[in-house]
Amino acid sequence: MGLIKLFILLVLAYIAFVFWRQFKAAQAEKHRTPPQQPPRMVRCAQCQLHLPEDMALRQDDKWYCCSEHRDVDQQY
Structure with a gap:
């Protein structure tokens, strides 16, 4: 009789452990941040x-890294 009780206790402990692992995995998934997109890169016209x-x-349709390059390009 004692062996059957021990077996039932082990099965219940295993089931509890599986549910606990699934619960923790669901919590970790909920708090995970989505991957961020890298910023769009542009090239200075100068x-x-x-x-x-x-x-x-x-x-206009050109990109510049600083106001000096923008101003130089506007002179031409």
């Missing part, structure tokens, strides 16, 4: 430097 679009200056 010096050909590549930089992120949010750091570049745009004039």
Whole structure:
């Protein structure tokens, strides 16, 4: 009789362990942040430097890395 109780206890412990692992995996999945997209890169029309679009200056259809390059290109 004692062996049957031990077997039932082990099965219940295994079932509890499996449910606990699934619960923890679901929690980790919920708190995972989605992968971020890399920033779009543009090229300076003057010096050909590549930089992120949010750091570049745009004039007409051209991108510039700084106001000096934008101003030099506007003179020509």
